[in-house]
Amino acid sequence: MKLAAASIHPYRLPLRSPWLTAGARVAERCGWLLCLQDDSGRRAYGDCAPLPGSGGESAPAAAQALRSLLPPLIGLTARTAIERLEPDGDCPAPVARCAVETALLDLLAQDSGLPLAAYLSGNRLRRETCSAPPPPVRINAACGIVGNLGAKDIRAACNAGFTILKMKVGVLAIDDEVALLQQIATVLPPGCRLRLDANRAWPDAAATRFLQACANLPIEMLEEPLAAPDIDRLQALQDSTTIAIAVDESIRHLDGESLVGRRAVRRLVLKPPRHGGLLPTLALARHASNAGVESIITSSLDSACGITAAAHVAAALDNGLAHGLATSAWLQEDTGSPPRTAGGLLLLDASPGLGFVPDRQRRFLPLDGLYCR
Numbered sequence: 001m002k003l004a005a006a007s008i009h010p011y012r013l014p015l016r017s018p019w020l021t022a023g024a025r026v027a028e029r030c031g032w033l034l035c036l037q038d039d040s041g042r043r044a045y046g047d048c049a050p051l052p053g054s055g056g057e058s059a060p061a062a063a064q065a066l067r068s069l070l071p072p073l074i075g076l077t078a079r080t081a082i083e084r085l086e087p088d089g090d091c092p093a094p095v096a097r098c099a100v101e102t103a104l105l106d107l108l109a110q111d112s113g114l115p116l117a118a119y120l121s122g123n124r125l126r127r128e129t130c131s132a133p134p135p136p137v138r139i140n141a142a143c144g145i146v147g148n149l150g151a152k153d154i155r156a157a158c159n160a161g162f163t164i165l166k167m168k169v170g171v172l173a174i175d176d177e178v179a180l181l182q183q184i185a186t187v188l189p190p191g192c193r194l195r196l197d198a199n200r201a202w203p204d205a206a207a208t209r210f211l212q213a214c215a216n217l218p219i220e221m222l223e224e225p226l227a228a229p230d231i232d233r234l235q236a237l238q239d240s241t242t243i244a245i246a247v248d249e250s251i252r253h254l255d256g257e258s259l260v261g262r263r264a265v266r267r268l269v270l271k272p273p274r275h276g277g278l279l280p281t282l283a284l285a286r287h288a289s290n291a292g293v294e295s296i297i298t299s300s301l302d303s304a305c306g307i308t309a310a311a312h313v314a315a316a317l318d319n320g321l322a323h324g325l326a327t328s329a330w331l332q333e334d335t336g337s338p339p340r341t342a343g344g345l346l347l348l349d350a351s352p353g354l355g356f357v358p359d360r361q362r363r364f365l366p367l368d369g370l371y372c373r
């Protein structure tokens with residue numbers, strides 16, 4: 001089966017309310033839905049939506065990369081096309097590469113009759129079990145900034161089945177946020193814990209002070225505490241606490257080999273578009289796991305297409321941790337239906353490939369000049 005056509009479809013999706021962090025405010029997600037079609041008429045999809053500050057390329061650079069990546073693929077098999085994509089290390093446009101790789105993997109998995117997670121797992125899943133749905137993916141609630149949360153929100157998330165509640169810190173003064181976290185802890189049911197993300201808000205001394213002040217709170221992980229992280233500083237902080245320290249957006253500025261080799265932090269937060277695709281993300285997560293470092297697969301506030309792709313990576317990894325994939329409810333509109341969630345789990349179905357279907361009501365028009373046949 002050869003690639004017969006490629007088209008990209010711009011979208012603009014408003015959020016229900018702005019997504020706030022220590023350094024950013026996101027009110028809408030803009031990107032392109034990529035559709036590849038093979039000569040049997042089979043369609044496959046990928047999501048391309050750069051998020052400023054998240055470690056990928058700018059939107060114009062992503063559009064330019066799609067423009068140059070797609071035309072040479074026409075006429076190739078998906079297998080040859082995926083081999084021709086540049087390896088992640090030399091990739092100046094990881095978000096665009098991720099979209100193209102996702103659509104090619106969607107075709108390859110459809111071709112083999114396997115859900116994408118099973119296809120990505122390779123020999124780990126026996127063939128006769130592959131028509132089963134991928135394993136459920138544990139997910140954390142995406143609660144927003146700590147200053148906006150009341151007891152009602154915490155109870156609602158826990159009643160919905162989430163046992164890990166992720167919230168943003170580093171927005172207000174440290175003492176105020178610690179006081180809010182202490183209040184939250186009083187309404188948190190047993191078995192539920194907090195996951196915090198400071199998005200590089202604090203100088204080293206402030207991060208240390210925050211961790212000391214939170215020592216008795218049920219916090220399972222703190223992402224990106226340091227404004228100027230390097231491996232020594234991260235390691236010193238990790239050694240000072242029982243809470244798992246994680247790196248997210250700073251990972252591309254650090255030497256990954258020594259970060260993982262020295263186990264400077266206990267966790268990596270991996271966003272497939274930043275790492276150039278599903279395969280490089282899975283390879284990085286497996287490499288880290290072999291070295292004793294855990295990985296959390298996380299949304300970049302992606303549309304349903306990107307969330308579905310990241311969920312297949314999390315299902316293929318199957319590490320039992322809660323992944324950061326519960327962001328779809330923040331979007332007021334979407335490119336299609338995101339995977340079903342229930343009881344703190346994300347449930348992929350058994351259909352072959354990615355299993356993403358674009359919303360029929362939304363008119364996805366090909367953008368002039370970015371349609372090739």
Ligand SMILES: O=C(O)CCC(=O)C1=CC=C[C@@H](O)[C@@H]1C(=O)O
Pocket residue numbers: 021051054140141142166197199248269298299300301323324325326327
């Ligand atoms: O991890 C989650 O549960 C939700 C995703 C999330 O927190 C983020 C998505 C995109 C950009 C960031 O603001 C943020 C993060 O830093 O992890």
Ligand SMILES: [Mg+2]
Pocket residue numbers: 197199223224248249269
């Ligand atoms: Mg983060």
